[in-house]
Amino acid sequence: MSTKFIASGDCFITRAVPENGYSGFTELKSLIESADVRFTNLEMTFHDQEGYPAAASGGTWAMSDPRMLDEVCKYGFNLFNTANNHSGDFGQEGVMATIKHLKERNLVFAGSGKNLREAARACYLETGEARVALIGITSTFDPAAVAGGPSLDLIGRPGLNPLRFKTYHHVNDEHFRMLKELAEISEINNLRTLKTQAGYLAPLPDDTYPFGKLTFKRTEKKEHNETVLNQADLERTIQEIKEAKRQADIVLVNLHAHEFLGLDMARPAEFLRIFAKKCIDAGASVVIGHGPHELRGIEKYSDGLIFYSLGNFIFQTETVERQPAEAFTNMGLSADSQVGDLMDKRSDGGTRGFVAQKTIWSSILPMWEVKDGKITSVVLHPIDLQQQEPRSRRGSPRPTKSEEILLQLRALSKEFNTEIRIQDSKGYIDMNESK
Structure with a gap:
């Protein structure tokens, strides 16, 4: 028997799915739900102002109503990461509030916790044919968001699992x-x-x-x-992979990372490449990357796969409901400005930044199958996030038959000697070819 996986990149959700869905939603949901293990990165804190805005954020202070977790689940996901550069946007209270709302819904997640031990620990998803472990970690964060371990006299600090x-x-x-x-x-x-x-x-x-x-x-x-990798963070992760390998059938590592080479955001930094390979060497099957909001190449390594970035899945940053005073004053606006004022200023009326960057608004959903511990097939499904739509509807994903994103990904993957065959608007990777 085999286990089927699907994964997405960043899920920055601020709007509910319409009652009757939207164009492409049903098809997308069916695709996701056809897999046993269905992963997304929650690049958001979920609470109703249960935390205080941090002095610094991951860009936009990311807070969404807890009910948005239910909206994410409408797509069919059952495995989640919470370690990213927005985890600490509302301090330790925001971390713990998000965890509370995740647990109330019995959602399986990794990457943050009430102390470093919990943040670094693998979570486990039970499927019909395999027990699957996930470890969540991020290299991009504000230092104040890092989880801390306890001492003899003091409790640990809530936060994210760091890769320094x-x-x-x-x-x-x-x-x-x-x-x-x-x-x-x-x-x-x-x-x-x-x-x-x-x-x-x-x-x-x-x-x-x-x-x-x-x-x-x-x-x-x-x-x-x-x-150069922080050796303590590396060793902690390697030990957790080895433990998860004993306790589960398949181990996944999730890596949220913005760091890049030179001036090319699409090329992962040196330490990320080293870290991903060490995870595979330690027993992980796949490393799932995201962070730069655009695709990076795919690398076959040993018997595993490294997705250096899956880009965006839901990207609704422009319709976040609330922002703290610093968000406005940092852009030269008054503290009593509206969110719409901020988004207009930041994008210069929609002419610069993410809203104008084409590669932000398309991505892939990779689907792979594991049988007897080996990856037997990989299919890449392109998605479109509707860049052409107005702010009120932009950022929601739907399947697309455009092969442009697959051609871009094939070019990005050549650096890693990974061949992507394109057929019928899908991408295919042969895991039996020499690596």
């Missing part, structure tokens, strides 16, 4: 010298110097130099940027 990393900028001798000169002139490192002298910070090696929050290394090789 460090960026090193490797520069040649000349640039290293210039960096030091600029630091001395600007006095940007004075506080760090005093903390190091007082013993609160450890001295850095001679070939490493800070510049404010940045860290530079001297190199004799080609100048480049390097991203």
Whole structure:
């Protein structure tokens, strides 16, 4: 017997599904419900102002009525991630309120919890043929949103499961010298110097130099940027995968990540590629990525699959009901402005930003089948989020027969040596071909 999976990217839902659905809804729902395991990323907090707006957000302060969880479920999903850059938009109270509303509905989710142990723990979905585990983690977040572990004297902190990393900028001798000169002139490192002298910070090696929050290394090789995984976060995840592999038949890892290479948002950062492969090595079957709101390539690795980003599924950011004062004042508006004013200003009347970016408004739903622990088939179903519709209806998904998004994904996947065959407006990946 086999188990069928389907997954989507970001679900930023602010509007109910119409009573009688909408064009393409029934077809989409039937597709999703044809799978045993049906995953989406909840890029939203769900509560009725049960948390306080955080000082910083993931962009838009993401809060939706708890009843929107019921609307998400109308699409047929039964497995959810809550670790992303919006998890902490309403502080620890918002985290716990969202968890409360998820549990009231008996929804299976991973990625956040009342402490780090709970946030990092796998959740388990029971299906007819397999028990499936999901671990949720994110590399994109405000530091205040990170879950904390308890000490001997204090309880842990509610929040998300973090994947931290460090960026090193490797520069040649000349640039290293210039960096030091600029630091001395600007006095940007004075506080760090005093903390190091007082013993609160450890001295850095001679070939490493800070510049404010940045860290530079001297190199004799080609100048480049390097991203390095936080070993504690990596090890915690690997151990949880190994435990989940003992307790379930199939393990999934969900990774929410915005980080990219150079100026190309579609290319995942170095540390994300390393992390995803280590997850497969530890026993995960598939790594499901999202975060940049657009597609990234697909990589076959060992016997597993890595979807570096599935883009958007529901993207209704423009019709969020409430925003805090900072959302308006950060855009040069008065604190008593309306949400419509904010959206008009941010998009310059719909001419820039996400609303004008074509790749934001189309994506795929990958469906794959696992038999005896092996992925036997992969089919990619394109979806359209109706960019051409007005704000009031934009962002709701429907199936599409356009092959443009599949051609884009095929081009993105060439970097990973993954071939995508396009036939009858669907994409196919042969898992039997050499990897």
